[in-house]
Amino acid sequence: MKIQNSFIISVILIFLCCFTAVGQHSHESKYVGQEKRQIKSLSTSDIDDLKNGRGWGLAKAAELNGVPGPIHLLEMKDEISLSSEQKRKIEIIFQTMKTQAIPLGFKIIELEKKLNGHFADKTITETVLRSLLDEIAEVRSNLRYVHLSSHLKTPEILSPQQIRLYNKIRGYSADDPCLNIPKGHDPQMWKKHNNCPE
Numbered sequence: 001m002k003i004q005n006s007f008i009i010s011v012i013l014i015f016l017c018c019f020t021a022v023g024q025h026s027h028e029s030k031y032v033g034q035e036k037r038q039i040k041s042l043s044t045s046d047i048d049d050l051k052n053g054r055g056w057g058l059a060k061a062a063e064l065n066g067v068p069g070p071i072h073l074l075e076m077k078d079e080i081s082l083s084s085e086q087k088r089k090i091e092i093i094f095q096t097m098k099t100q101a102i103p104l105g106f107k108i109i110e111l112e113k114k115l116n117g118h119f120a121d122k123t124i125t126e127t128v129l130r131s132l133l134d135e136i137a138e139v140r141s142n143l144r145y146v147h148l149s150s151h152l153k154t155p156e157i158l159s160p161q162q163i164r165l166y167n168k169i170r171g172y173s174a175d176d177p178c179l180n181i182p183k184g185h186d187p188q189m190w191k192k193h194n195n196c197p198e
Contacts, residue, residue, distance in 0.1 A: 039116045042109065045189075050105030053098035057192075058144040062151035068158065068166045069151050070094035079169055080162045089157050097150035104143040111136045 034040060039047070049056045055069065063069055070093045073080070077087055115132045118124040155163060167173055171181065181187050 039109070039113050040119075041112050041116065047109055050109055051102070053101035053105060055147050056105075056143075058140075059147040059151050062148050063170075064172065066163065066167050066172065067151045068154045068163060069147075070097060070154060072170065073154060073158075073166065076166065076169055080158075080165045082162075086157050090154065093150050093153050097146055100146045101143060104139055104146065107139045108136065108143065111139065 034043075037043065042050075046056065048054075055063075055071075059069055070090050073082065073090050074087070074094060082090070111132060115124075115129075115136070118128055118132070158166070164173075171185075181191075
């Protein structure tokens with residue numbers, strides 16, 4: 001009887017320990033550490049992308065559906081055998097995109113900083129919130145248009161074979177992009193952009 005009671009008590013204690021650990025863990029935010037950011041909604045990487053006219057994940061609808069991006073085409077010019085004329089045309093698309101994207105990126109940073117400031121100093125109101133969110137949405141939409149429209153222009157410059165090769169090199173022809181990270185890509189960013197499990 002004593003052995004049976006000891007066993008039951010042990011099972012109860014194990015259950016209570018596990019339940020307590022799960023309960024405590026489930027309340028911790030996945031945002032822990034981000035409260036130290038200057039602009040809470042933007043990481044250092046986000047800010048760097050926005051300041052430098054990088055895609056910031058805004059062109060996924062094109063990129064992941066086989067419509068090449070100009071910067072990646074230029075990076076892969078030798079692998080996909082771009083002619084000098086193709087390269088020249090793609091460079092123009094890229095420079096135009098970057099010229100338009102950088103000011104919009106800075107504007108998003110400025111607006112997010114303003115939104116962050118209102119929450120930080122407790123001056124946020126529903127009117128201010130709505131106004132800032134509308135402005136952020138408009139600038140973000142314009143930035144997304146800049147990136148996606150630059151992808152739209154590349155297929156008319158490339159041959160179907162070059163587009164297939166681009167997508168193969170980028171890893172999009174693989175069955176599982178989470179298991180096939182293309183050479184030269186940051187694994188963490190690749191997994192994030194492809195919604196891979198951690």
